[in-house]
Amino acid sequence: MSSDMYYSNGNEVRLFEQAFTRKIPVMLTGPTGCGKTRFVEHMGSLLGRPVITISCHDDLTSSDLVGRFMVTGGDVTWTDGPLTRAVKTGAICYLDEVVEARHDSLAILHSLTDHRRSLYLDRADEVVRAPDDFMLVCSYNPAYRSSLKELKPSFRQRFATLPMTYLPPEREAQAVVAETGIELAAAQRLVHCAIAIRTADEAFHFEPPSTRVLVTAAQLIAAGAGELEAAEACILAPLSTDGAISEGLREIAAAVLLDADKL
Ligand SMILES: Nc1ncnc2c1ncn2[C@@H]1O[C@H](COP(=O)(O)OP(=O)(O)O)[C@@H](O)[C@H]1O
Numbered sequence: 001m002s003s004d005m006y007y008s009n010g011n012e013v014r015l016f017e018q019a020f021t022r023k024i025p026v027m028l029t030g031p032t033g034c035g036k037t038r039f040v041e042h043m044g045s046l047l048g049r050p051v052i053t054i055s056c057h058d059d060l061t062s063s064d065l066v067g068r069f070m071v072t073g074g075d076v077t078w079t080d081g082p083l084t085r086a087v088k089t090g091a092i093c094y095l096d097e098v099v100e101a102r103h104d105s106l107a108i109l110h111s112l113t114d115h116r117r118s119l120y121l122d123r124a125d126e127v128v129r130a131p132d133d134f135m136l137v138c139s140y141n142p143a144y145r146s147s148l149k150e151l152k153p154s155f156r157q158r159f160a161t162l163p164m165t166y167l168p169p170e171r172e173a174q175a176v177v178a179e180t181g182i183e184l185a186a187a188q189r190l191v192h193c194a195i196a197i198r199t200a201d202e203a204f205h206f207e208p209p210s211t212r213v214l215v216t217a218a219q220l221i222a223a224g225a226g227e228l229e230a231a232e233a234c235i236l237a238p239l240s241t242d243g244a245i246s247e248g249l250r251e252i253a254a255a256v257l258l259d260a261d262k263l
């Protein structure tokens with residue numbers, strides 16, 4: 001069982017639509033697995049625009065974004081990159097984890113994110129003007145501190161920023177049910193387990209358990225796994241490799257889930 005349902009968490013759907021109408025690029029911030037990708041896909045179908053996703057990383061060059069000349073059978077031809085394709089087709093271009101890309105690769109975005117709304121393909125000697133329905137969306141996780149990278153403030157100020165976070169408990173449990181088909185009560189226990197760890201997380205400083213891991217745990221439960229073993233495999237084990245911390249987390253999880261496993 002799976003769904004493409006998006007559970008909203010405030011005013012983000014309306015603000016995204018308003019940004020789209022006024023051609024303002026959007027920056028989504030928030031922890032991993034809180035629904036950023038799901039949200040962009042949802043907005044794409046709501047606005048009737050395809051979404052072209054680019055996962056950013058260290059080695060991403062501006063040519064990877066805009067395209068390059070390629071030699072095919074003796075001919076040299078220009079091939080559009082995903083960003084150029086998105087601009088030309090009026091798609092939503094989603095740069096995931098944009099903080100991972102080098103600043104010089106991102107410079108190509110400047111002319112797209114101001115009044116020019118154009119992509120300058122220097123090497124192809126071409127200017128591509130963005131149609132009205134092109135939209136640039138980026139995401140990053142500001143709390144993720146193991147990467148020392150930061151976005152330049154001047155870059156961040158080119159976007160309307162929509163801060164995203166986990167759904168309120170009742171809705172998060174509903175989302176887990178919608179994704180997996182497990183019992184609501186079991187989903188609620190998984191959510192409470194996550195909340196207990198998210199709260200303790202302030203002392204631990206790891207990436208807190210996300211909605212994604214709850215969905216994965218629920219998938220195992222739907223396939224017949226016990227709640228505690230599913231939680232261990234999907235919620236607890238990925239959090240920390242430190243034995244003492246893992247033990248503490250297991251106690252937190254057991255307090256919420258153990259009784260359920262004995263039923
Ligand atoms: N608001 C939401 N509505 C429905 N499902 C959600 C929501 N947030 C998270 N999920 C679930 O969690 C999974 C991970 O979300 P995703 O959008 O990939 O997170 P992110 O892009 O922030 O890392 C989704 O595939 C979905 O199952």
Ligand SMILES: [Mg+2]
Pocket residue numbers: 033036037038096
């Ligand atoms: Mg994502």
